[in-house]
Amino acid sequence: MAATAGATRTKVGTWIGFIVILVWCLLPVVWILSLSFKGPGETAAGSPQFLPKDWTLQNYRDILGFGTVTPGQESTHKDFLDALRNSFGIAAIATVLSVIFATLAAYAIARLDFKGKRLVLSLALAIAMFPVVALVGPLFDLWRTLGLFNTWPGLIIPYMSFTLPLAIWTLSAFFREIPWEMEQAAQVDGATSWQAFRKVIVPLAAPGVFTAAILTFFFAWNEFVLAISLTSTTSSRTVPAQLSFFVGPDPFNPPYGLLATASVVVTVPIIIIVLLFQRKIVAGLTSGAVKG
Template sequence: MTATSVAARPAVAAPRTARPRRRSRLGPIGRVLAIIVIALYCLAPFYWMIVSSLRRTSDIFDNSLLPTTWSLESYAQVFSGSSNFGRALLNSLIVATTTTTLALALGIFAAYAISRLNFRFKSAILAIVIATSMFPGISVVVPLLRLFSDIGWINTYQAMIVPSLSFAIPLAVWNLTTFMKQLPYDLEEAAMIDGATKWQAFRKILLPLAAPGVFTTAILTFIHSWNEFIIALSMVNDPAVQTATVAISKFTGASEFEAPYGQQMAAGVIVTIPLVIVILFFQRRIVEGLTSGATK
């Protein structure tokens, strides 16, 4: 081997040493403490609402962490004959359930068309659907109030359901479209090769696979409809039709100079309990729907 051939060989670069991975500044204990602080910050208002609802009316301004004297006086006042709060809870359930059902029925088909079919202006249609949900509820109250007054819809369920759909349907379409785009096309094609129609492939193949996304969308839509206040307050003034959120705002104290904080706290706890039960019961489905597409 000559000196020239040795010199012509490219020099072999020295192997690079792997850079040490940066460790998080927060150790395991720090991360646990951070989670605890965030949880306490989020749960503190709800805890104070529960504690205040269990105080006597005379102790409502007590700042102790626990009631000095435990009392269900506020809960008894909430369900007294004059408040009609039980009927208001039933009205909220009717409005929220109907809104969720209609939003899912329309949103599933719209999401299927946007995610699986090819047609012109598909992206523009999706953008318009999402843009409609960006308008605040108060912006549509006045024109809808005039319209519903002309057609005789004031003090009816549909006066609350139809406006809620204008915000619930875009939410359903957006969530379900994102979820259905993650589902493989091969499953539908295989079903149609085996003789299934497009409707059968949608109903028997795609819809069961989209169940986590449907559950998540249904729960989010139900929570939105259950908590709706502005439209229900504007369209309904009949106590027999008003929802629970409106009924809470109309609670009155023993006199015009007394604010019914105890009753409002107790009613707030009662209104929140169904949402907590739904979240706890379907939490696995919610996590599956929100994380769909994040991993293969």
């Protein structure tokens, strides 16, 4: 009886802790969702209530440009959609290039023996952890000189400089766990080194590749400091930077509803990606790779 009562208390305590953590994590998300359905009158109130009094989709109309747009917000949806396009393009290109280069580099680090291998990995991790704000000034001057300021490559290159080392570090651990004999067996069967790498090693390291790709995409999608410092127009400005240009009727009344709505719209692609690839992400974060 005592053991049963103890197990029951443990189970109840676990569920209470789970509920508390869930509420703590989801409360900001629910609040942003609530703000996105409130009109300017409610968001400008001194102490707005949690749920909207009058539910409205006007913020989504102003952001996405469908239906009747609020006067004065005609350019908001165009600027936001341009920024959304920039975010998708820049994040996708940075992710693809980083994963390709990181896969090749990580394979070489895992398979080849050379002096300074640990130093290379340590420097890669140190670069990934380097504060972004320290590079804004030099990059601003350099990019203006080279003509890369306010361009897609002007953001893709620095994004890769931070995501590539982290991807190399992640993928090198996966490649080390793949049995060397599998590659040798493929070569014995007539495959070249490149064929063995492409058809044997890369598929086995798929969880690690997906993990590196997700980390790279999330960084490029959410990055703000470089996006706001190295762009000047909506031709290359990404969504996080564009949100800082959302202005209300005066400096003391920011458009909280539009900001919340834009945050919801920007979060949707991330949720879709996680739901589509959650198994591979979990496998990549937990198992590491195929064990020999």
